[in-house]
Amino acid sequence: MIKTLACTLPLAMLMSTAAPAFAAVEISATAANPVVELSVTETVLGAPDTATFSTGVTSKAPTAQEALRTNSAEMEKVIAQIVALGIKREDIQTSGINLSADYEYGNDGRQPRFIGYQVTNQVTVKVRQMARLGAILDAVVSKGANNVSGPNFSIDDDSKAQTEARDKAMQRAQAQAMDYARRTGFTGVQLLAVSEATSNVSPMGMADMKRTSLQSEAAAPPIEGGQVGTSVTVNATYQMTR
Structure with missing residues (x-):
């Protein structure tokens, strides 16, 4: 979405774990040119532990x-x-x-x-x-x-996966913002605000062994962990510059 703002916007870096807990740092920035708001999600897969x-x-x-x-x-x-x-x-x-x-x-x-x-x-x-x-x-x-x-x-500690997914999301957001800028006659972009949310996903679906009447003589069930994903969604606002 592209729009023109003439106001002061905060730069808010919101850091989140699997259960969202946010900390914010605010820096004032003035947008006199059109801005583009993007939401980008990147997922990094790994073996569950x-x-x-x-x-x-x-x-x-x-x-x-x-x-x-x-x-x-x-x-x-x-x-x-x-x-x-x-x-x-x-x-x-x-x-x-x-x-x-x-x-x-x-x-x-x-x-x-x-x-x-x-x-x-x-x-x-x-x-x-x-x-x-x-x-x-x-x-x-x-x-x-x-x-x-x-x-x-x-994954018990997915901090490395979060960092990798965050880097990829920010790079893609920056690239998309630059693409919008070039398409509308601008030469660069300036980041005004960014926030993030993280989540864990199972791309192949949850293993399901729901049983209402298991017998004690049942053999140990085979279990395959597959892969799980750590997703970071970055919401970024960029001002277009010349």
């Missing part, structure tokens, strides 16, 4: 108290197994506990029949030993986990 999956136990019983008591006992076994596999407790986080009434549904048109209560306790687990991921999932199921979802792959 971290996987996150969700697992837990669903238990049923005639009373809420019994369902919760049974579920808690089973979940303690699952968590103990996760810790025994060498995963640190700071990499295990409860993601949800749900208690709900349980009904039996028939095909004869009658109203659902209340049969008790259902409790689900779910944890999210971060695995830093990718080669062991399949065996870890199998071991967790062997200790009573009856639902598993994920995994989601990521």
Whole structure:
């Protein structure tokens, strides 16, 4: 988009991590010539070194108290197994506990029949030993986990990938701004403002092994991490110069 401004614009360099946290430095700049505003995204691919999956136990019983008591006992076994596999407790986080009434549904048109209560306790687990991921999932199921979802792959420290993607995005933004300038009779550009946002992407999609009824005798599932991407989006405003 090209437009003419006659005002003072800030130069704001906004730095972001995977969870946006911004810091800004402002420098006044006056735009007397047309400006071009660009949004450029660059993605750098790399092999993941971290996987996150969700697992837990669903238990049923005639009373809420019994369902919760049974579920808690089973979940303690699952968590103990996760810790025994060498995963640190700071990499295990409860993601949800749900208690709900349980009904039996028939095909004869009658109203659902209340049969008790259902409790689900779910944890999210971060695995830093990718080669062991399949065996870890199998071991967790062997200790009573009856639902598993994920995994989601990521790079634990993607700061180098962010820097590379940022460099590429800024170079492309500069080149595009120069192209606009030349097309409209100008010879150069001056950067007035820039901001960025980062994100992680999986170009091949998330691995999906959602199962509602995993059996303890199941073999360790094969896991392929593929590649994940670190994306940086740069929003830049340039003034055209002569």
